[in-house]
Amino acid sequence: MDYIGGRGRIEGKPDGTADAVLGGYQPWMDIYGSMALPGAGNETGNALDTATFYVMLKKHADASPDPKTGQNMEISAAYQIEAIPAYVVEAE
Numbered sequence: 001m002d003y004i005g006g007r008g009r010i011e012g013k014p015d016g017t018a019d020a021v022l023g024g025y026q027p028w029m030d031i032y033g034s035m036a037l038p039g040a041g042n043e044t045g046n047a048l049d050t051a052t053f054y055v056m057l058k059k060h061a062d063a064s065p066d067p068k069t070g071q072n073m074e075i076s077a078a079y080q081i082e083a084i085p086a087y088v089v090e091a092e
Contacts, residue, residue, distance in 0.1 A: 004026070004074060006024035027074055
């Protein structure tokens with residue numbers, strides 16, 4: 001995953017869990033590809049119209065304009081992450 005200009009915030013909690021937010025810009029074609037490549041089954045299963053999804057990503061892209069066309073090639077993206085402790089136990 002390409003992630004440009006990323007910034008993050010993480011909050012550790014006493015019980016060992018953590019909450020984090022990661023924000024930055026991502027190439028919108030990568031996001032589109034991850035939804036479009038699985039095909040019609042993904043459209044049906046997720047109630048997604050990939051043609052509309054393409055148009056909306058392209059329209060709302062807000063960073064890294066292409067020098068020739070002026071079309072922004074990246075879109076703002078944010079991810080929320082919830083972490084829980086994990087323990088590794090050696091097999092006997």
